[in-house]
Amino acid sequence: MRRALLLATCLTWPALAPAAAEELPVRAVTLSNAGLVQIERGGTLAPEASITFRAPVEDIDDVLKTLVLRDAGGTVEGLRLPAQDLETEAFRGLPLRPADFENRVALLRALRGHPVEAGGAAGRLADAEEAEAGLRVSLITPQGLRLVLLREGDQVQLADAALAARIARAAAALAAARTADERQVEIRLGGATAPREVGFATVTGAPLWKPSWRLVIPAGEGEARLQGWAVVENRSGTDWEGVRLSLVSGNPAAYRQALYTPIRVTRPGQPVRAADQPRVEADAGARPAPPPPAPMAAAMAPAPRAFRMAEAAPPAAEPLADLPAATAASAAGRVAFTLPGPVTIRGGETANLPFLDARLPAERLWWVQDLAARNPLNAVRLRNAGDRTLPDGLAAVFGAEGAEAGAYLGDAEIRAVAPGDQRLLAFARDRDVQLSAASSSSERPVKAEFRRGVVVVGTLRQEEVALAVDPRGGKGRLVVDLPRRPGATPRFAVAAEGDFGLRHEAMLEGGPQTLRFGFEREGRREAPLFDAGLGDPILLRWRELDLEQNLRRLPGGPDSLETLRGVLEGLPAAAPGRETLAGIVGGMAEARRLLEAAHGAIRSYAAAEAALGRARAAAEDRTGAEREEARRRLNQASLAAERAGGAADAAWEAWQRAVVAVLARTG
Incomplete structure (x- = not known):
């Protein structure tokens, strides 16, 4: 017997680790302020070799979406990588689960019923258990149950080679799942007959690069020194050794799409059709006809110190060391700063790298943003005299002259500045002003x-x-x-x-x-001449109107004339409509006079009517000679009431004629 306990025929995964596979080095990195990184790899590749690289699981969607390959001598056959859920897919359809790899007894028991060879005997695996002398395996053979004691180094071999290969791949997947935050990606190439230069690029999510500025400003109007430093973080999982590093400022549209996640489309279920079951209602006999509906009711109607301009101040010594200049290129709202030399940043490191050193026209000033503030802001106006957009960032502001030379004055926020544009940067509040x-x-x-x-x-x-x-x-x-x-x-x-x-x-x-x-x-x-709620004043009858309550609502009544006079007095002499308004004011004054006269006549009529009522009551209560005198007084009161009513009618009509004349002036 061989000296190995053979549980699988292979522990590798040929589909993911071919014999000829190379990992190309990183050549260039482009970081964007949109939270993206473009990593370019390249090198010489043998004709039969494929490309492999590792990528974080969280970046696989972006890799599948953005990978671009450059190969002048070969063709792309495709990209392969393990499934997102390694364990689930590797163990799908197998008679065992990841927990069964905990020990050899659990693994063998999960394979019960499968034909095996163990200890020189062949049969179907029935059970396994640990014993003092070794591992006791129970086999079902054509002759019956056979117990085999296996000592250290003995083997159990599966008779089904395909099942053994699948278990080997499951074991490899289980090992790979222990580093589940990464996946190995293989790019298969073909058609090449000689070594050639091959490269590829991917765009994935990354910490955005963060510009920080050092700004040295003059005391008054002059030249400012602006230096840009970029905070760069390598979170790609790969070292960047001597790469070409570019820093991009722009606003690209960037999306995430779940390309690596299996998506199953939900389909509507369709029931199995069976013959329709007839429904029969039993006859319960005749019933009386239903009564007619009741008639419907009729529908109802719906109810620091103040700065001074420098006077021949001597120039201060340069407080800042020169920085190496990055190469800048702009296109379509995008500017890229490429650092002049190779950059090395190991995986997990953060670097602060200079990328800009510029001199810009500047002017010191005060800036008031809030009128309720007690003091203005100290600020500087910068103009971008270059030909490249300056990206957003925070600037530490330092003085260049006099008592401010080399002193920190405050921080200022810089928003993107296009060539020729200018920005105000506030860095402190001036409490002296x-x-x-x-x-x-x-x-x-x-x-x-x-x-x-x-x-x-x-x-x-x-x-x-x-x-x-x-x-x-x-x-x-x-x-x-x-x-x-x-x-x-x-x-x-x-x-x-x-x-x-x-x-x-x-x-x-x-x-x-x-x-x-x-x-x-x-x-x-608007200044109305009367209250439109009363209706047209020409149609009003004084006998039907409570004049005491509605006097202010009539043309010529209190307040309306005074309002128009105030408007007339405030109008300039040549103001449009002034002459017409003067006529209206005159007409309203006459209407006021006539309304007051009508008001007095109506009051007199009311008094005469009251006297007539008293005389009528007196005539009814008298007898004899007193009755004749009461009737005479009744006649006099009646005549007086009639005359008072006629006077009130005349006065009211005179007022209405004046109102007609006034309204005619308003159109």
């Missing part, structure tokens, strides 16, 4: 328009923000950002517009001054 803001508004009429019974007054609303600034001797530029006011037109010089709103710039000369920011907004309001 004082600010105070106040707001006011006023409104005046500028025109009048008319429609029947209504004067439409066009207004111009003026809104102002006043900003008092005391620079305490400081001289320089002040930039103020104000929010837009929808519907309002700014009446001050606007230097720029953007997400910040409206930008204004002014020069401070050392002393206190006030900046005023005005806005104008057109509006309109």
